[in-house]
Amino acid sequence: MTDILDGKALALQIKEEIANEVRQLTAEGHRAPHLAAVIVGTDGASMTYVANKEKSSHEVGFTSSVYRMSETTTEKQLLETIDFLNNDPDIDGFIVQLPLPKHINEQRVINAISPDKDVDGFTPVNIGRMVLGEECFVPATPMGICTLLQRYGIETAGKHCVVIGRSNIVGTPVANLLSRKGFDCTVTMCHSKTQNLPEITRQADILVVAIGKAEFITADMVKEGAVLVDVGIHRVEDATKKNGYRVIGDVKHSEVDAKCSWVTPVPGGVGPLTIVSLLQNTLKAYKKHRK
Numbered sequence: 001m002t003d004i005l006d007g008k009a010l011a012l013q014i015k016e017e018i019a020n021e022v023r024q025l026t027a028e029g030h031r032a033p034h035l036a037a038v039i040v041g042t043d044g045a046s047m048t049y050v051a052n053k054e055k056s057s058h059e060v061g062f063t064s065s066v067y068r069m070s071e072t073t074t075e076k077q078l079l080e081t082i083d084f085l086n087n088d089p090d091i092d093g094f095i096v097q098l099p100l101p102k103h104i105n106e107q108r109v110i111n112a113i114s115p116d117k118d119v120d121g122f123t124p125v126n127i128g129r130m131v132l133g134e135e136c137f138v139p140a141t142p143m144g145i146c147t148l149l150q151r152y153g154i155e156t157a158g159k160h161c162v163v164i165g166r167s168n169i170v171g172t173p174v175a176n177l178l179s180r181k182g183f184d185c186t187v188t189m190c191h192s193k194t195q196n197l198p199e200i201t202r203q204a205d206i207l208v209v210a211i212g213k214a215e216f217i218t219a220d221m222v223k224e225g226a227v228l229v230d231v232g233i234h235r236v237e238d239a240t241k242k243n244g245y246r247v248i249g250d251v252k253h254s255e256v257d258a259k260c261s262w263v264t265p266v267p268g269g270v271g272p273l274t275i276v277s278l279l280q281n282t283l284k285a286y287k288k289h290r291k
């Protein structure tokens with residue numbers, strides 16, 4: 001029997017919890033938490049993500065602002081915007097949507113974000129704190145994965161967790177978090193140079209796939225009864241859909257799901273929790289600023 005890790009339903013529930021807290025705060029006369037987003041250029045996927053973040057912010061009663069900058073924005077101009085946001089006391093947290101245009105040095109931009117407002121958890125200070133197990137902002141997608149496993153009561157202690165992908169925003173932090181006290185997994189991290197990948201993935205009690213290749217994981221790569229977390233998001237043309245496309249993941253769900261005990265669907269699995277985690281981080285930043 002396969003059960004669904006229903007990210008959409010869980011996200012709704014957590015958003016309601018956040019909204020209740022915000023209602024209480026504003027009823028007491030406090031201002032609402034404020035999340036800002038910076039987007040440079042007009043990349044379709046990035047615009048969709050930022051629009052979703054804005055919509056979710058409003059749903060929970062946050063103030064939200066979006067700084068839309070042209071594709072030709074210079075690094076200096078972007079750094080000036082970041083400096084402004086770092087110093088605006090009305091903004092609790094902000095994100096700079098990635099990827100940035102090629103002429104801008106992404107790491108220099110991330111380094112300029114104040115760690116206290118870095119609700120994406122991308123700055124070296126927050127990553128360092130996370131690795132040391134200190135209080136910090138955890139990146140949204142890994143945090144969403146952890147929330148899904150926790151809230152569904154998935155047993156993790158001593159389990160072999162295989163993470164595929166070593167990106168700074170998903171693979172690396174999720175491998176770290178799941179190996180720490182509280183989750184206590186034995187973690188193996190795989191990447192593009194890993195040899196005998198199917199042999200390793202077949203050993204996974206928990207398989208986290210963040211490789212960025214559509215339907216890469218097939219049934220022969222998964223152990224019977226595994227917990228499967230699919231982080232992939234890919235648009236493929238589909239003439240039967242009104243918008244002309246559908247969204248698929250890094251896993252070939254049509255053949256893999258039946259083997260698993262739990263799976264995250266795509267869409268409606270990890271994605272909705274990513275946005276919720278950003279909201280949770282913003283509420284946390286707000287509370288810190290009020291202290």
Ligand code: GUN
Pocket residue numbers: 095096097098099120140141169
């Ligand atoms: N691009 C893809 N995912 C993310 C994310 O979580 N945060 C930001 N800022 N950019 C992204």
